[in-house]
Amino acid sequence: MKTKILRILENANGYVSGEELSRELGVSRTAIWKNINSLRDDGCVISSVTNRGYRLENIPDFLDKDIISRKLGTSVIGKKIEVLKTVDSTNDEVKRRASKGEPSGLVVAAEEQTRGKGRLGKLWDGQKGGLYFTALIRPELPPSDISSITLAAGYGVCLAIREYTGLDARIKWPNDIIIGNKKVVGMLTEIAAQADMLEYAAIGIGINVNNDCFPDEIKNKATSLCTELGRKIDRNDFFRCVINRLDKVISSFIISMSIDDITSFTKLCATIGKRVSVQRADKPIEGTAREINRSGELIIVDDSGNEYVINSGEVTVQGIY
Numbered sequence: 449m450k451t452k453i454l455r456i457l458e459n460a461n462g463y464v465s466g467e468e469l470s471r472e473l474g475v476s477r478t479a480i481w482k483n484i485n486s487l488r489d490d491g492c493v494i495s496s497v498t499n500r501g502y503r504l505e506n507i508p509d510f511l512d513k514d515i516i517s518r519k520l521g522t523s524v525i526g527k528k529i530e531v532l533k534t535v536d537s538t539n540d541e542v543k544r545r546a547s548k549g550e551p552s553g554l555v556v557a558a559e560e561q562t563r564g565k566g567r568l569g570k571l572w573d574g575q576k577g578g579l580y581f582t583a584l585i586r587p588e589l590p591p592s593d594i595s596s597i598t599l600a601a602g603y604g605v606c607l608a609i610r611e612y613t614g615l616d617a618r619i620k621w622p623n624d625i626i627i628g629n630k631k632v633v634g635m636l637t638e639i640a641a642q643a644d645m646l647e648y649a650a651i652g653i654g655i656n657v658n659n660d661c662f663p664d665e666i667k668n669k670a671t672s673l674c675t676e677l678g679r680k681i682d683r684n685d686f687f688r689c690v691i692n693r694l695d696k697v698i699s700s701f702i703i704s705m706s707i708d709d710i711t712s713f714t715k716l717c718a719t720i721g722k723r724v725s726v727q728r729a730d731k732p733i734e735g736t737a738r739e740i741n742r743s744g745e746l747i748i749v750d751d752s753g754n755e756y757v758i759n760s761g762e763v764t765v766q767g768i769y
């Protein structure tokens with residue numbers, strides 16, 4: 449109920465009366481009033497004026513594990529949530545906890561990372577207002593199945609963004625998320641494994657949420673939800689939506705990646721049908737991304753009709769950063 453009220457107030461241009469809210473949500477005005485007070489307890493500033501109603505003045509922009517956990521109801525991811533003010537990297541923190549036996553489901557988020565990690569050994573320079581976190585899972589899978597985890601994480605976050613903001617977020621295979629041709633989410637999944645079984649996977653996710661300025665090197669390639677929407681969003685509420693989606697999608701992809709899962713993923717994948725190139729030690733591959741197969745691999749066809757199966761590596765997509 450609180451989330452619904454918050455969304456209505458966020459989208460309103462000015463005051464919304466208690467009567468309108470109670471009509472739209474099918475509950476009494478007393479219920480609206482109680483929920484408004486509870487939102488105020490969460491740190492939202494909501495003004496009220498007799499005969500006009502309520503207006504959202506400000507939403508709190510600090511992560512709060514109690515607010516995030518409230519009514520979460522996930523089966524694994526988010527069973528335990530920790531929010532740190534600062535940490536070297538949430539991936540490293542989760543790996544340290546995992547090596548001491550932390551069970552599946554822990555999510556560690558941080559307002560600031562001093563050594564955030566990107567792919568290919570690069571640093572991830574997350575700006576204030578973003579959402580940076582790592583989820584720990586211990587699936588009973590062979591290490592080769594890491595790609596299903598990677599795809600599931602990208603798909604889950606993409607669905608959460610679409611659902612929460614209505615923005616046309618798409619996946620750049622395997623798991624970057626873009627809006628238009630700019631990156632809004634980056635992910636780094638790290639694993640520990642025995643020869644034939646994963647010990648754990650640390651799924652690290654960085655989402656540009658309320659950050660609206662970027663360093664010069666990436667400012668033409670990166671965007672944020674706030675930049676695209678033209679307003680800030682409630683990070684706690686959005687984070688809950690992301691955790692919910694990740695929990696559902698990851699459980700389903702891990703049980704078995706069905707043809708329906710692949711079809712749904714493909715529909716949101718911006719890479720399919722585009723000209724792409726992949727750096728390879730011997731020679732680069734250039735061609736058109738044709739499809740994603742049952743194992744989640746990308747099939748590229750070059751101009752002579754040769755088919756290549758790509759399961760990892762950086763894919764450059766024409767027209768996207």
Ligand code: BTN
Pocket residue numbers: 536537538539540561563564565566567568570572574580581582624633634635636652653654655
């Ligand atoms: C990339 O696009 O290069 C991957 C970026 C991954 C960044 C996230 S932020 C949270 C988590 N902790 C890290 O140190 N990295 C990931």
